Amino acid sequence: MFFARFEGLKHISESVFVRMCEKVGTSQLVALRRETWGIKEMVDRRVIPNDGVIGMLSGSMREGFRLEGSxxxxxxxxxxxxxxxxxxxxxxxxxxxxxxxxxxxxxxxxxxxxxxxxxxxxxxxxxxxxxxxxxxxxxxxxxxxxxxxxxxxxxxxxxxxxxxxxxxxxxxxxxxxxxxxxxxxxxxxxxxxxxxxxxxxxxxxxxxxxxxxxxxxxxxxxxxxxxxxxxxxxxxxxxxxxMNHCQFLTYGLLKLFLKEVINQQSEETNKLLCSYHMKTTIFWAIQQNTLPHWCPQNLLAGFWVCFKLLLKWVYEGVCPNFFIPQNNLFLTKVYSSAQNRLFLQLHELYKRGLACLLQSSSIRSYIIDVLYNPRAFVCTDESLMSDVDFDIKLFWEIYVPDYMSINLRNNVKLLFIIEKFVDSTQLTQWQLFRLQTRTAFILQTTAFILHNMFTNMFTNTEVNKLMYIVDKMSLHMLKLAAKFGCISDMLFIAIYYYKTLRYREALSVINMTKVKLAQPYLMYNKHVDRERYTEAVGGQSWSTKMRQAVAFDIILENEICDISELIPEKSALQNIGHRLFIPVFVMLHLLEFLCYRHIDTTLSQAVLDELQVLVHHDQGLYIDVEYRNISWQTLGICQEITGNLQAALHSYLQSLT
Structure with a gap:
């Protein structure tokens, strides 16, 4: 049984518990994920009309997992x-x-x-x-x-x-x-x-x-x-x-064990079991009270209880659905010769005892560390996650773009509903913060909807007064959104100014944004200088941190024509659903280039040179690999505008790769 009889088995369990907290999340982080998605769905459902379609996130993402490849x-x-x-x-x-x-x-x-x-x-x-x-x-x-x-x-x-x-x-x-x-x-x-x-x-x-x-x-x-x-x-x-957090981490360990150990045994059997079987196993193990105490010291004991139950089911060819036990989840996959091969493979793992976990790339090193240093102190206090680490995960989770249809009526309803929720005393601090970022998104889209709607409806000079009012309202909403949102939300004000031909005002906002984005403590796409971030905004509220030190990529809704130069490329640029995701530094250079084209062509060329250096030489710090294509495409658009067709063609070809 290798270390199954090892004196420090509980010590190893604690070490694996710590690793699973790092891999899966602490109880606080898992609660954050669930609560923020929960409030989003609660708000959305109050907007859906009777003849509409209701959506619900399900599976491991909704349960609180953020495992790679899920x-x-x-x-x-x-x-x-x-x-x-x-x-x-x-x-x-x-x-x-x-x-x-x-x-x-x-x-x-x-x-x-x-x-x-x-x-x-x-x-x-x-x-x-x-x-x-x-x-x-x-x-x-x-x-x-x-x-x-x-x-x-x-x-x-x-x-x-x-x-x-x-x-x-x-x-x-x-x-x-x-x-x-x-x-x-x-x-x-x-x-x-x-x-x-x-x-x-x-x-x-x-x-x-x-x-x-x-x-x-x-x-x-x-x-x-x-x-x-x-x-x-x-x-x-x-x-x-x-589940308590130890049970949840045991469920996570079963998912990792399936992916990194069981499914690596052979190609013949790597499709027979799925994560739903692991979920069913942990459900039955908890309900049958096979382990009296689910705690960090018993994490591996809980895993072993579940593994033995799974092995028994494979041997019998019966995996009872948790809610309708007569429904055998193995009926169409785990039977006959496939069942026999899978059982033999699992039994080989079983004979190795808990040492079979050494085949898991995610937790192997944590087990080995304790085996070589059994007296090492292992702290299972989940609250010891650094504030910076939690902030990274918080902002990444909170700043989730909304996939609602963009229309004025929906947005007005959403704002009223959010106001009612905010007045409620039932919300957690994370849910309130999620509603704050949601409000920023709604205000931004509403501002552009209003402008587009009235621009398309009226063109004669008699409606100048009305357009003046709409313009003031739109600008006010965008500035309010910037107060609710993060640094990159300031660029929507610049986009609006550019759209309404106020290039100098746009450049003024762009320059303010550049100063904020140049701060050494900026948190962008999970990149951050932890020490400087802590010195600058440590101890501040999350709202203050987000407004002063956090930036995200720019999201442009395809239903709203924000930048006319991007319209001809819309089909090529469409990278996620009905929206464009553009790295904030690429968007900054694009806007600056477009504004200077109307003011000073020499400065516009200098900005284009900076954009070219960024796109050509960035190593993933400012342009995520996912958005390399949109960045090359944006560079190509700027080069085409200046008449440099050969360079533009090169950029477009690069975007295709």
Whole structure:
């Protein structure tokens, strides 16, 4: 068993606990991630109209993980469509504005169901996915998948989801599903099983929030193309949130063990297990009370309990779904010869004892350090994360761009809703700070929407007074946003001045921004001089730190024409969804170049030379690798404006690489 019998096993557990806090996050950081996403979704849902689409982040990102290479999982459903479990539940809905769907599990395996459309009023997409069987109309999951995948460019079917990439790295899975406000009878045994975990209040909350149905049928059942699978994603999130931090880190360790050890055994078996199996394992291990005390000293003991349970399941070929145990998650993958090969590989790891963790690249060194220095002190106090480290993670998490449709009515509603939330005493400090950055984003987009709307509506001189008022309002909103936001938000004022032909005013703002961006304590894209940052803004409020010492890349919404020179390149520049992400230093040079073109061409050439040096020679400090293409493209636009077509062509070709 190697170090399984080692005297310092608890010491090693503590060392791994520390490493997992670094890799996964402290309890404070995980709470921050969950709470800030939670407040974002709470605000968004109050804006969605009855006939709109509701979105929800799900999976490991929503649970609080930020592991490298993880997918971004999201669920979407029609707000005015509801699934009911039996006809008696229809009385709770106004069928004049709600489309009802009946779950019919009578002919389906556990965990699956047919969805029968009960009303004729529905969306065009749902109507297209309907097929009549036995004088009833059912929504076919296979047709629904095809329809919803086609809504997202370059999306491919992956299980019940539409899958693709955001940028070059991050993969997403979007599941277009249906929601049910009731807890399914087939999962009633789960409620009876919850004696010790989760707490009764959590169980009550889970049951009250019902479940979802995702578009995939049982591959061995008679209705694979018609059936839908029960999804307990929201319930799973609540269960993960109910874990203590040691349990959560054990879950994280299982995910790393799967990726770095189990899936590295052979190509034949590296697709048989997935992170959902790890989640199911930790759920059952906690609920069955197999380890009385989940604490840092017992982290490896908890991992070993879970690993043995997983090994048992693979041996038996049965992995019971946590909510509907009759649904065997191994049924279509872990069976026959594949099951046997996987069991033998896992059993080899089991025979090595906890030493099998030495194969994990993430935690190997932490185990070895303790083995060679068993008397070394290991501090498991999570609060010892430095303030600078926490600030980096806080700002990175808080300053998440919003993916709401950009329109004036939505923005006004959002501001009213945020005001109500801010007046509430129920919000945490992180949620309040998240709402502050959200307000800055709303004010910026509203300012440009107002300007564009009135510019397009009126062109005659009789409306000068109205345009003057709109202009004052827009500028006021942009300046207010800069007070709520970070240093880079000042550039939106410069963009507005440039857009309204006030080049000297724009240059004045650009110069102020340059001074702030040149400060030695600037925090930009996780790069920061820790000592100088602490000296300059240590002990200040997060709002002050963000306003004085933090910068992010510039986000330009494609629906708002901020800079006309970028419009012809919009299709080439579109790097994430319907928005452009441009490094703040590239945007600074672009704006300065464009303004000087109208004032002093000599100075504009000098700025272009600076931009060229930046794009050609930056090593990732000012231009993230993800945005090298947009930076070369921006340089090419400037070179083309000056008439240097050969240099522009070179830059455009570089952007393609």
């Amino acid at each position: 997918d971004v999982d999201s669920m979407f459903w029609l707000n005015n469509h509801r699934v009911i479990m039996d006809m008696s539940q229809s009385k709770y809905y106004n069928t004049a504005n709600t489309t009802l769907i009946l779950s019919d599990s009578s002919e389906s395996p556990p965990g699956f169901t047919l969805l029968q459309l009960l009303t004729t009023t529905t969306s065009e997409e749902v109507q297209t996915a309907c097929v009549r069987m036995n004088d009833r109309v059912y929504i076919f999951c296979s047709i629904w998948r095809q329809i919803t995948c086609s809504l997202i460019p370059n999306s491919t079917e992956h299980g019940p989801c539409g899958s693709g990439k955001i940028g070059r790295i991050t993969e997403y899975d979007h599941a277009f599903c249906f929601v049910c406000d009731f807890w399914p009878p087939s999962a009633s045994s789960w409620i009876e099983r919850c004696h010790s975990w989760p707490d009764p209040e959590v169980v009550k909350d889970i049951v009250k929030n019902g479940c979802h149905f995702v578009a995939i049928g049982h591959p061995l059942g008679p209705h694979e193309n018609e059936e839908w699978r029960f999804s307990f994603s929201r319930a799973e999130y609540k269960c993960v949130s109910a």
